[in-house]
Amino acid sequence: xxxxxxxxxxxxxxxxEVLARLFTSxxxxxxxxxxxxxxxxxxxxxxxxxxxxxxxxxxxRFPPVVSRALIEKSGYLxxxxxxxxxxxxxxxxxxxxxxxxxxxxxxxxxxxxxxxSELVLAPAACYPIYPIAAKRGAISDTLLFDVASDxxxxxxxxDIDRLQSFRMREFVAIGAPVEIxxxxxxxxxxxxxxxxDLGLNHSIDAASDPFFGRxxxxxxxxxxxxxxxxxxxxxxxxxxxxxxxxxFNCHKDHFGxxxxxxxxxxEPAHTACVxxxxxxxxxxxxxxxxxxxxxxxxxVRGKLGV
Ligand code: ATP
Ligand code: ZN
Ligand code: MG
Numbered sequence: 001x002x003x004x005x006x007x008x009x010x011x012x013x014x015x016x017e018v019l020a021r022l023f024t025s026x027x028x029x030x031x032x033x034x035x036x037x038x039x040x041x042x043x044x045x046x047x048x049x050x051x052x053x054x055x056x057x058x059x060x061r062f063p064p065v066v067s068r069a070l071i072e073k074s075g076y077l078x079x080x081x082x083x084x085x086x087x088x089x090x091x092x093x094x095x096x097x098x099x100x101x102x103x104x105x106x107x108x109x110x111x112x113x114x115x116x117s118e119l120v121l122a123p124a125a126c127y128p129i130y131p132i133a134a135k136r137g138a139i140s141d142t143l144l145f146d147v148a149s150d151x152x153x154x155x156x157x158x159d160i161d162r163l164q165s166f167r168m169r170e171f172v173a174i175g176a177p178v179e180i181x182x183x184x185x186x187x188x189x190x191x192x193x194x195x196x197d198l199g200l201n202h203s204i205d206a207a208s209d210p211f212f213g214r215x216x217x218x219x220x221x222x223x224x225x226x227x228x229x230x231x232x233x234x235x236x237x238x239x240x241x242x243x244x245x246x247x248f249n250c251h252k253d254h255f256g257x258x259x260x261x262x263x264x265x266x267e268p269a270h271t272a273c274v275x276x277x278x279x280x281x282x283x284x285x286x287x288x289x290x291x292x293x294x295x296x297x298x299x300v301r302g303k304l305g306v
Contacts, residue, residue, distance in 0.1 A: 012290035015160045015237050018283055021291040029156035030164035037293060041282050042167070044304030048197070049169050049276055050146075052190075054183075057144035057171060062128050064150035065119040073258060074127050079211050079219070083153040085121040088114035121152035125168040126273045133174050134259035139269050142175030142183070148278075160283050161236045161243040167278040172271065174255075176263045180270040181250060187274040188248045191232045198281070199300040200234045200288055203242060207231040228252070234284045245280040249273050 013021075023032035034042070053059075065087060071077060076084060090097050090113060100113035122128075125147045133143050148169040156164055173183040188204060195202035207229045208220035223229050228250045233242035249272060255261065256268035263269050289296040293306050 011235060011239055011287050012295075013287050015287070017291055018286050019160055022283075022286055023160070028164070029158055030162060032163070038282060038286070040306050041285060041293065041304065042278060044306040045276075045278055045281055045285075046169070048304055049278075052171075052194070053146050054144045054171055054173075057146045059146045060129060060132070062122060062125060062147060062149040064122055064152065066122045066128055068116070068118050068120045070127060070131065071120050071123070074130070075254065075258065076123060076127070079209070079216065080123065082212050083123060083155060083210075085123075085152045085154055087117045087119040087121065089117050090114050122149045123153055124151055124275070125149040125170045126172050126275075129172050130174070130255040130259045130261065130271065134261045138262050138264045138266075139175055140264045142173055142179045145172040145174075146170075147172060159237060161280050163279060166280070169276040169278055171274045173273075174261065174269050174271045176265075176267075177252075177270045180272045184248050184250045184272040184274070188230055191246070191248075194246070195232065195234065197300070197303045198285060199297050200245075200284055201239075202245075203233045204230055205233055207244065207247065234280075234288075236280065236284045236287050243280055243284065245277050245284055247275045247277075249275065 019032075022035050022038040024035070026033055068086065071084065088111070090100050090110070096113055100110040103113070104110040126145075129145050129147050133139075133145070136143070146169070148167065150165060151168045152165055154164065155162060171187070173180055191202060191204055206224050206227060208223040209229065211217065211219045230248045231244035232246040232248075234245045235241075236243040236245075251271045251273075253268040253270055255271045261269040261271075285296075285300070289300065293301065296306075
């Protein structure tokens, strides 16, 4: 279901220009060093998103790694095993370390000797918040959070809008079904305001997550049929094919059941998250308004404070 249609607007900078001027190659697809000019805009987006923070939301910033157990229990492994990155290490065993380094120095590989640790790379910013909220006991008023982390997804690509390492900021709500569904819908209704503030063309469309395998495709169809996920699409690489820069997700009782989070009436809590793809929004801004921030519309610079 398309709610709004993007008008085909000119993009001021091509993906190659954005790449050349704002990123620097690190010789791995989807992993880039970022220039000061780019980071100034990322900081501006951080401040701007802060002005949108729901009243009463508690702030947490999470590291780029989370416990493997948390991701396993959350169901990520079942749904997106192909995207997950695991931290492996040689550890402290002197023999293992010496053998591995010697093998590398003899022209072989050391990495085979590394063992999976208790850590995985965070695939989204919101996963750690559910067990934290679960410890608070039965929920009477909706719990609101503002969370962020560096995220990793194993989807190497040469496109500037599909990174392996990128930043995500999310507003999360946990509470009774009706309030949670209203939270998600109200944020979707604010998409035109957000896109307008940033001077970006947008459309909203129903979406599904890239669940793994045949069974996963069915879950994806269920998501669309039940309107569980919507995306804000913004032209980044070409005016015609837009990129998901924000998503509006309703998880129903999935995390409530997983973490034993209940509302005061004893029912499983529902959860929703509104995700800002910070790097995608930054790239979209440069693509739309040009690689020189000095040339951007005054109103947009004002909103970002850049
Ligand atoms: P897509 O359909 O483009 O793969 P997604 O559905 O996987 O996106 P979400 O899981 O909803 O995305 O993640 C929240 C937001 O994080 C997305 O709307 C997007 O802005 C950003 N994001 C997701 N994957 C990437 C990526 N590989 N590179 C950069 N940003 C990303
Ligand atoms: Zn989320
Ligand atoms: Mg994806």
